[in-house]
Amino acid sequence: MSRKKGLRGKAASSSPSTDSPTGKSTGKTARSSPGIVQMNGVVHPSRPPISNSSEFYDIAFKVMLVGDSGVGKTCLLVRFKDGAFLAGSFISTVGIDFRNKVMNIDGVKVKLQIWDTAGQERFRSVTHAYYRDAHALLLLYDVTNKSSFDNIQSWLTEIHEYAQQDVVLMLLGNKADSAHDRVVKREDGERLAKEFGVPFMETSARSGLNVELAFTAVAKELKHRSTKDPSEKFKLQEYVSKEVKGAGCCRS
Numbered sequence: 001m002s003r004k005k006g007l008r009g010k011a012a013s014s015s016p017s018t019d020s021p022t023g024k025s026t027g028k029t030a031r032s033s034p035g036i037v038q039m040n041g042v043v044h045p046s047r048p049p050i051s052n053s054s055e056f057y058d059i060a061f062k063v064m065l066v067g068d069s070g071v072g073k074t075c076l077l078v079r080f081k082d083g084a085f086l087a088g089s090f091i092s093t094v095g096i097d098f099r100n101k102v103m104n105i106d107g108v109k110v111k112l113q114i115w116d117t118a119g120q121e122r123f124r125s126v127t128h129a130y131y132r133d134a135h136a137l138l139l140l141y142d143v144t145n146k147s148s149f150d151n152i153q154s155w156l157t158e159i160h161e162y163a164q165q166d167v168v169l170m171l172l173g174n175k176a177d178s179a180h181d182r183v184v185k186r187e188d189g190e191r192l193a194k195e196f197g198v199p200f201m202e203t204s205a206r207s208g209l210n211v212e213l214a215f216t217a218v219a220k221e222l223k224h225r226s227t228k229d230p231s232e233k234f235k236l237q238e239y240v241s242k243e244v245k246g247a248g249c250c251r252s
């Protein structure tokens, strides 16, 4: 994934059929299934529309990764999308970037357009503009960085101010693989999440711990809301509590 990119060509793209930050047009369109509600988000004309894709899908949603600089947002996205870990020197994201991934959720193809935001304060006004279109937000802190955890409260204030009221929100404590450098206990993350009534899990972009699960949980919740199938009972909190893996066992 390209990092260190300027805002032009991504956030400021005006191409109507971009599927990746490279802006390549594919010409293919979404496959729609009977009984499934098509994408219900607002698409701003200056942003890549979610309805054009190189892959077929039934429903599509926008997910945003937010949190302090260095918590591992870009690495989490790369792990999810490419199954790899971006080791080496840290290259801070400039502005905002996105990647698409289509997941098969209970026989329905759910496309996630995942926006990777810059955690640095100087880009805050850019990311604010994207909150309102987001269907889900993954809010990250770094278990080896206490201030990233302390800042969660102000991130939540920002989310309440700029995001939709019914946005799906999940708190992730990333870098759970770093046992020696850990300064935030899992229980502290759990307590904070409980206080704000949001699902929580620890993740690791390095080991892959819970990465797939975090995005699957969000996709399941969004699909459930979108299809409104009364026969289908899905509770995000319960699903996460049941499925979440501890840092000790390093399963993805």
Ligand SMILES: Nc1nc2c(ncn2[C@@H]2O[C@H](COP(=O)(O)OP(=O)(O)OP(=O)(O)O)[C@@H](O)[C@H]2O)c(=O)[nH]1
Pocket: 067, 068, 069, 070, 071, 072, 073, 074, 075, 076, 086, 087, 088, 089, 090, 091, 092, 093, 094, 117, 118, 119, 120, 174, 175, 176, 177, 178, 203, 204, 205, 206, 207
């Ligand atoms: N040990 C460990 N290191 C990680 C993990 N995730 C990210 N890192 C490292 O943390 C640093 C920052 O990761 P990024 O993904 O670039 O952080 P970011 O949140 O995107 O930062 P900004 O783009 O500035 O907002 C990099 O050096 C990564 O290698 C993880 O799960 N475990």
Ligand SMILES: [Mg+2]
Pocket: 073, 074, 075, 091, 092, 093, 116, 117, 118, 119
């Ligand atoms: Mg980044």
